[in-house]
Amino acid sequence: MKFELLNGVKTYAPDSRKQLIDYAVTHHKIMVAVNAEKILHATEQSRAIINRNLGYPDGVGAVWAIQKKGHKSTVKIPGCELWLEVIKSYYTSKSFYLVGGKQAIIEATVTKLKKEFKGINICNYRNGYIKTEAEEQDLIDAIKTYKPDVVFVAMGSPKQELLMERIQKQHNAVYQGLGGSFDVYTGSVKRAPMWWVKNNLEWAYRLFKEPSRIKRQIHLVRFFFNLHLNRY
Known part of the structure:
Protein backbone atom coordinates (compact mmCIF):
# COMPACT_ATOMS: atom_id res chain seq x y z
CA MET A 1 0.00 0.00 0.00
CA LYS A 2 1.36 3.40 -0.99
CA PHE A 3 1.82 6.39 1.29
CA GLU A 4 2.69 10.09 1.18
CA LEU A 5 4.54 12.42 3.55
CA LEU A 6 2.23 15.27 4.53
CA ASN A 7 4.22 17.85 6.47
CA GLY A 8 6.49 14.96 7.32
CA VAL A 9 3.60 12.75 8.49
CA LYS A 10 3.64 9.34 6.77
CA THR A 11 0.06 8.79 5.70
CA TYR A 12 -1.06 5.72 3.77
CA ALA A 13 -3.44 5.95 0.81
CA PRO A 14 -5.92 3.05 1.04
CA ASP A 15 -8.39 2.50 -1.80
CA SER A 16 -10.85 0.87 0.59
CA ARG A 17 -11.37 0.01 4.24
CA LYS A 18 -10.76 -3.64 3.43
CA GLN A 19 -7.36 -2.86 1.94
CA LEU A 20 -6.31 -0.99 5.07
CA ILE A 21 -7.62 -3.67 7.43
CA ASP A 22 -6.03 -6.52 5.48
CA TYR A 23 -2.69 -4.69 5.45
CA ALA A 24 -2.85 -4.01 9.20
CA VAL A 25 -3.78 -7.60 10.02
CA THR A 26 -1.15 -9.11 7.72
CA HIS A 27 1.64 -6.93 9.11
CA HIS A 28 0.43 -6.67 12.74
CA LYS A 29 0.32 -2.88 12.64
CA ILE A 30 -0.70 -0.18 15.07
CA MET A 31 -3.29 1.94 13.22
CA VAL A 32 -3.14 5.67 13.92
CA ALA A 33 -5.71 8.19 12.67
CA VAL A 34 -4.38 11.15 10.66
CA ASN A 35 -6.40 14.30 10.06
CA ALA A 36 -5.78 17.91 9.05
CA GLU A 37 -5.06 18.99 12.62
CA LYS A 38 -2.40 16.32 13.12
CA ILE A 39 -0.76 17.25 9.83
CA LEU A 40 -0.84 20.99 10.47
CA HIS A 41 0.40 20.78 14.08
CA ALA A 42 2.83 17.90 13.60
CA THR A 43 5.71 17.89 16.08
CA GLU A 44 8.87 15.82 16.14
CA GLN A 45 7.21 13.46 18.61
CA SER A 46 3.86 13.14 16.83
CA ARG A 47 5.54 12.57 13.45
CA ALA A 48 7.75 9.87 14.92
CA ILE A 49 4.79 8.07 16.52
CA ILE A 50 2.74 8.05 13.32
CA ASN A 51 5.69 7.26 11.07
CA ARG A 52 6.63 4.20 13.11
CA ASN A 53 3.13 2.84 12.63
CA LEU A 54 0.26 2.80 10.12
CA GLY A 55 -1.16 6.29 9.70
CA TYR A 56 -4.44 6.31 7.79
CA PRO A 57 -6.65 9.20 6.52
CA ASP A 58 -9.25 9.66 9.24
CA GLY A 59 -10.36 13.11 8.05
CA VAL A 60 -11.26 14.67 4.72
CA GLY A 61 -8.32 17.07 4.96
CA ALA A 62 -5.86 14.17 4.94
CA VAL A 63 -7.74 12.58 2.05
CA TRP A 64 -7.64 15.74 -0.05
CA ALA A 65 -3.91 16.16 0.64
CA ILE A 66 -3.21 12.58 -0.49
CA GLN A 67 -5.42 12.95 -3.55
CA LYS A 68 -3.50 16.08 -4.58
CA LYS A 69 -0.41 13.87 -4.61
CA GLY A 70 -2.06 11.74 -7.30
CA HIS A 71 -3.84 9.03 -5.29
CA LYS A 72 -7.31 9.85 -6.56
CA SER A 73 -8.96 6.69 -5.26
CA THR A 74 -7.96 7.24 -1.61
CA VAL A 75 -10.94 7.02 0.74
CA LYS A 76 -11.67 8.62 4.12
CA ILE A 77 -11.79 6.08 6.94
CA PRO A 78 -13.10 7.52 10.24
CA ALA A 192 -23.02 14.25 13.66
CA PRO A 193 -26.08 13.04 11.68
CA MET A 194 -25.19 10.95 8.63
CA TRP A 195 -25.93 13.73 6.11
CA TRP A 196 -23.21 15.88 7.66
CA VAL A 197 -20.80 12.95 7.74
CA LYS A 198 -21.39 11.93 4.11
CA ASN A 199 -20.92 15.50 2.91
CA ASN A 200 -17.64 15.94 4.82
CA LEU A 201 -19.22 18.54 7.10
CA GLU A 202 -18.84 16.73 10.41
CA TRP A 203 -16.43 19.45 11.56
CA ALA A 204 -19.09 22.10 10.85
CA TYR A 205 -21.70 20.22 12.85
CA ARG A 206 -19.34 19.88 15.81
CA LEU A 207 -18.58 23.60 15.61
CA PHE A 208 -22.30 24.36 15.56
CA LYS A 209 -22.85 22.19 18.63
CA GLU A 210 -19.68 23.41 20.37
CA PRO A 211 -18.94 27.05 19.42
CA SER A 212 -15.94 27.00 21.76
CA ARG A 213 -14.16 24.86 19.13
CA ILE A 214 -13.79 27.95 16.89
CA LYS A 215 -10.18 28.49 17.99
CA ARG A 216 -9.28 24.99 16.80
CA GLN A 217 -11.27 25.27 13.59
CA ILE A 218 -9.59 28.53 12.58
CA HIS A 219 -6.32 26.61 12.25
CA LEU A 220 -7.97 24.41 9.62
CA VAL A 221 -8.31 27.46 7.37
CA ARG A 222 -4.51 27.67 7.37
CA PHE A 223 -4.31 23.95 6.55
CA PHE A 224 -6.54 24.27 3.48
CA PHE A 225 -4.69 27.44 2.40
CA ASN A 226 -1.39 25.54 2.57
CA LEU A 227 -3.00 22.63 0.74
CA HIS A 228 -4.16 24.95 -2.05
CA LEU A 229 -0.58 26.21 -2.40
CA ASN A 230 0.76 22.64 -2.58
CA ARG A 231 2.81 23.02 0.60
CA TYR A 232 2.18 19.45 1.73
Whole structure:
Protein backbone atom coordinates (compact mmCIF):
# COMPACT_ATOMS: atom_id res chain seq x y z
CA MET A 1 0.00 0.00 0.00
CA LYS A 2 1.36 3.40 -0.99
CA PHE A 3 1.82 6.39 1.29
CA GLU A 4 2.69 10.09 1.18
CA LEU A 5 4.54 12.42 3.55
CA LEU A 6 2.23 15.27 4.53
CA ASN A 7 4.22 17.85 6.47
CA GLY A 8 6.49 14.96 7.32
CA VAL A 9 3.60 12.75 8.49
CA LYS A 10 3.64 9.34 6.77
CA THR A 11 0.06 8.79 5.70
CA TYR A 12 -1.06 5.72 3.77
CA ALA A 13 -3.44 5.95 0.81
CA PRO A 14 -5.92 3.05 1.04
CA ASP A 15 -8.39 2.50 -1.80
CA SER A 16 -10.85 0.87 0.59
CA ARG A 17 -11.37 0.01 4.24
CA LYS A 18 -10.76 -3.64 3.43
CA GLN A 19 -7.36 -2.86 1.94
CA LEU A 20 -6.31 -0.99 5.07
CA ILE A 21 -7.62 -3.67 7.43
CA ASP A 22 -6.03 -6.52 5.48
CA TYR A 23 -2.69 -4.69 5.45
CA ALA A 24 -2.85 -4.01 9.20
CA VAL A 25 -3.78 -7.60 10.02
CA THR A 26 -1.15 -9.11 7.72
CA HIS A 27 1.64 -6.93 9.11
CA HIS A 28 0.43 -6.67 12.74
CA LYS A 29 0.32 -2.88 12.64
CA ILE A 30 -0.70 -0.18 15.07
CA MET A 31 -3.29 1.94 13.22
CA VAL A 32 -3.14 5.67 13.92
CA ALA A 33 -5.71 8.19 12.67
CA VAL A 34 -4.38 11.15 10.66
CA ASN A 35 -6.40 14.30 10.06
CA ALA A 36 -5.78 17.91 9.05
CA GLU A 37 -5.06 18.99 12.62
CA LYS A 38 -2.40 16.32 13.12
CA ILE A 39 -0.76 17.25 9.83
CA LEU A 40 -0.84 20.99 10.47
CA HIS A 41 0.40 20.78 14.08
CA ALA A 42 2.83 17.90 13.60
CA THR A 43 5.71 17.89 16.08
CA GLU A 44 8.87 15.82 16.14
CA GLN A 45 7.21 13.46 18.61
CA SER A 46 3.86 13.14 16.83
CA ARG A 47 5.54 12.57 13.45
CA ALA A 48 7.75 9.87 14.92
CA ILE A 49 4.79 8.07 16.52
CA ILE A 50 2.74 8.05 13.32
CA ASN A 51 5.69 7.26 11.07
CA ARG A 52 6.63 4.20 13.11
CA ASN A 53 3.13 2.84 12.63
CA LEU A 54 0.26 2.80 10.12
CA GLY A 55 -1.16 6.29 9.70
CA TYR A 56 -4.44 6.31 7.79
CA PRO A 57 -6.65 9.20 6.52
CA ASP A 58 -9.25 9.66 9.24
CA GLY A 59 -10.36 13.11 8.05
CA VAL A 60 -11.26 14.67 4.72
CA GLY A 61 -8.32 17.07 4.96
CA ALA A 62 -5.86 14.17 4.94
CA VAL A 63 -7.74 12.58 2.05
CA TRP A 64 -7.64 15.74 -0.05
CA ALA A 65 -3.91 16.16 0.64
CA ILE A 66 -3.21 12.58 -0.49
CA GLN A 67 -5.42 12.95 -3.55
CA LYS A 68 -3.50 16.08 -4.58
CA LYS A 69 -0.41 13.87 -4.61
CA GLY A 70 -2.06 11.74 -7.30
CA HIS A 71 -3.84 9.03 -5.29
CA LYS A 72 -7.31 9.85 -6.56
CA SER A 73 -8.96 6.69 -5.26
CA THR A 74 -7.96 7.24 -1.61
CA VAL A 75 -10.94 7.02 0.74
CA LYS A 76 -11.67 8.62 4.12
CA ILE A 77 -11.79 6.08 6.94
CA PRO A 78 -13.10 7.52 10.24
CA GLY A 79 -11.52 5.74 13.16
CA CYS A 80 -14.86 5.55 14.98
CA GLU A 81 -16.10 3.38 12.10
CA LEU A 82 -12.90 1.49 11.31
CA TRP A 83 -12.70 -0.48 14.56
CA LEU A 84 -16.22 -1.77 14.00
CA GLU A 85 -15.26 -2.78 10.46
CA VAL A 86 -12.35 -4.74 11.93
CA ILE A 87 -14.71 -6.51 14.30
CA LYS A 88 -17.26 -7.16 11.55
CA SER A 89 -14.55 -8.73 9.39
CA TYR A 90 -13.00 -10.94 12.07
CA TYR A 91 -15.35 -11.41 15.02
CA THR A 92 -15.93 -15.07 14.15
CA SER A 93 -12.24 -15.91 13.86
CA LYS A 94 -10.17 -13.57 16.06
CA SER A 95 -10.10 -12.52 19.71
CA PHE A 96 -10.29 -8.95 21.03
CA TYR A 97 -9.06 -7.02 24.05
CA LEU A 98 -10.57 -3.60 24.83
CA VAL A 99 -8.96 -0.84 26.90
CA GLY A 100 -10.32 2.64 27.57
CA GLY A 101 -13.10 4.88 28.81
CA LYS A 102 -14.82 5.00 32.16
CA GLN A 103 -15.81 1.70 33.75
CA ALA A 104 -19.49 2.19 32.88
CA ILE A 105 -18.61 3.02 29.26
CA ILE A 106 -16.33 0.03 28.69
CA GLU A 107 -18.90 -2.31 30.24
CA ALA A 108 -21.67 -0.85 28.05
CA THR A 109 -19.39 -1.21 25.01
CA VAL A 110 -18.73 -4.89 25.71
CA THR A 111 -22.41 -5.57 26.32
CA LYS A 112 -23.44 -3.93 23.06
CA LEU A 113 -20.72 -5.67 21.05
CA LYS A 114 -21.81 -9.07 22.37
CA LYS A 115 -25.37 -8.27 21.40
CA GLU A 116 -24.52 -7.05 17.88
CA PHE A 117 -21.81 -9.61 17.09
CA LYS A 118 -23.06 -12.96 18.35
CA GLY A 119 -20.22 -15.21 19.40
CA ILE A 120 -17.55 -12.47 19.47
CA ASN A 121 -14.53 -13.45 21.55
CA ILE A 122 -13.76 -10.51 23.83
CA CYS A 123 -11.14 -12.21 25.95
CA ASN A 124 -10.90 -9.34 28.43
CA TYR A 125 -11.30 -5.58 28.91
CA ARG A 126 -10.57 -2.77 31.34
CA ASN A 127 -11.17 0.97 31.73
CA GLY A 128 -8.67 3.58 30.56
CA TYR A 129 -7.61 4.87 33.96
CA ILE A 130 -4.09 3.49 34.20
CA LYS A 131 -2.32 5.69 36.71
CA THR A 132 0.77 3.77 37.75
CA GLU A 133 3.51 1.69 36.19
CA ALA A 134 2.24 -1.28 38.19
CA GLU A 135 -1.25 -0.94 36.67
CA GLU A 136 0.25 -0.73 33.18
CA GLN A 137 2.36 -3.81 33.83
CA ASP A 138 -0.72 -5.66 35.05
CA LEU A 139 -2.41 -4.79 31.74
CA ILE A 140 0.58 -5.96 29.71
CA ASP A 141 0.78 -9.19 31.70
CA ALA A 142 -2.94 -9.80 31.13
CA ILE A 143 -2.61 -9.24 27.39
CA LYS A 144 0.38 -11.61 27.27
CA THR A 145 -1.76 -14.19 29.08
CA TYR A 146 -4.89 -13.86 26.93
CA LYS A 147 -2.95 -13.37 23.65
CA PRO A 148 -5.66 -11.40 21.79
CA ASP A 149 -5.41 -11.01 18.03
CA VAL A 150 -6.68 -7.41 18.12
CA VAL A 151 -6.30 -4.77 20.83
CA PHE A 152 -8.32 -1.53 20.87
CA VAL A 153 -7.11 1.31 23.12
CA ALA A 154 -9.35 4.35 23.63
CA MET A 155 -7.42 6.90 25.67
CA GLY A 156 -6.62 9.82 23.35
CA SER A 157 -3.40 10.73 21.53
CA PRO A 158 -0.49 10.41 22.05
CA LYS A 159 -1.09 8.47 25.27
CA GLN A 160 -2.87 5.59 23.54
CA GLU A 161 -0.25 5.24 20.80
CA LEU A 162 2.66 5.22 23.25
CA LEU A 163 0.88 2.62 25.37
CA MET A 164 0.14 0.43 22.35
CA GLU A 165 3.79 0.55 21.32
CA ARG A 166 4.89 -0.57 24.79
CA ILE A 167 2.36 -3.40 24.77
CA GLN A 168 3.28 -4.51 21.26
CA LYS A 169 6.87 -5.06 22.34
CA GLN A 170 5.48 -7.76 24.63
CA HIS A 171 2.65 -9.09 22.46
CA ASN A 172 2.51 -8.93 18.67
CA ALA A 173 -1.03 -8.18 17.50
CA VAL A 174 -3.11 -5.67 15.55
CA TYR A 175 -3.71 -2.44 17.48
CA GLN A 176 -5.89 0.60 16.92
CA GLY A 177 -6.18 3.81 18.93
CA LEU A 178 -9.80 4.88 19.29
CA GLY A 179 -9.90 8.16 21.21
CA GLY A 180 -13.53 8.64 22.24
CA SER A 181 -15.02 5.93 20.01
CA PHE A 182 -16.45 3.91 22.89
CA ASP A 183 -18.40 6.99 24.00
CA VAL A 184 -19.79 7.41 20.49
CA TYR A 185 -20.60 3.71 20.14
CA THR A 186 -22.55 3.59 23.39
CA GLY A 187 -24.40 6.83 22.64
CA SER A 188 -22.98 8.82 25.54
CA VAL A 189 -21.50 11.21 22.95
CA LYS A 190 -23.56 12.00 19.87
CA ARG A 191 -21.90 11.95 16.46
CA ALA A 192 -23.02 14.25 13.66
CA PRO A 193 -26.08 13.04 11.68
CA MET A 194 -25.19 10.95 8.63
CA TRP A 195 -25.93 13.73 6.11
CA TRP A 196 -23.21 15.88 7.66
CA VAL A 197 -20.80 12.95 7.74
CA LYS A 198 -21.39 11.93 4.11
CA ASN A 199 -20.92 15.50 2.91
CA ASN A 200 -17.64 15.94 4.82
CA LEU A 201 -19.22 18.54 7.10
CA GLU A 202 -18.84 16.73 10.41
CA TRP A 203 -16.43 19.45 11.56
CA ALA A 204 -19.09 22.10 10.85
CA TYR A 205 -21.70 20.22 12.85
CA ARG A 206 -19.34 19.88 15.81
CA LEU A 207 -18.58 23.60 15.61
CA PHE A 208 -22.30 24.36 15.56
CA LYS A 209 -22.85 22.19 18.63
CA GLU A 210 -19.68 23.41 20.37
CA PRO A 211 -18.94 27.05 19.42
CA SER A 212 -15.94 27.00 21.76
CA ARG A 213 -14.16 24.86 19.13
CA ILE A 214 -13.79 27.95 16.89
CA LYS A 215 -10.18 28.49 17.99
CA ARG A 216 -9.28 24.99 16.80
CA GLN A 217 -11.27 25.27 13.59
CA ILE A 218 -9.59 28.53 12.58
CA HIS A 219 -6.32 26.61 12.25
CA LEU A 220 -7.97 24.41 9.62
CA VAL A 221 -8.31 27.46 7.37
CA ARG A 222 -4.51 27.67 7.37
CA PHE A 223 -4.31 23.95 6.55
CA PHE A 224 -6.54 24.27 3.48
CA PHE A 225 -4.69 27.44 2.40
CA ASN A 226 -1.39 25.54 2.57
CA LEU A 227 -3.00 22.63 0.74
CA HIS A 228 -4.16 24.95 -2.05
CA LEU A 229 -0.58 26.21 -2.40
CA ASN A 230 0.76 22.64 -2.58
CA ARG A 231 2.81 23.02 0.60
CA TYR A 232 2.18 19.45 1.73
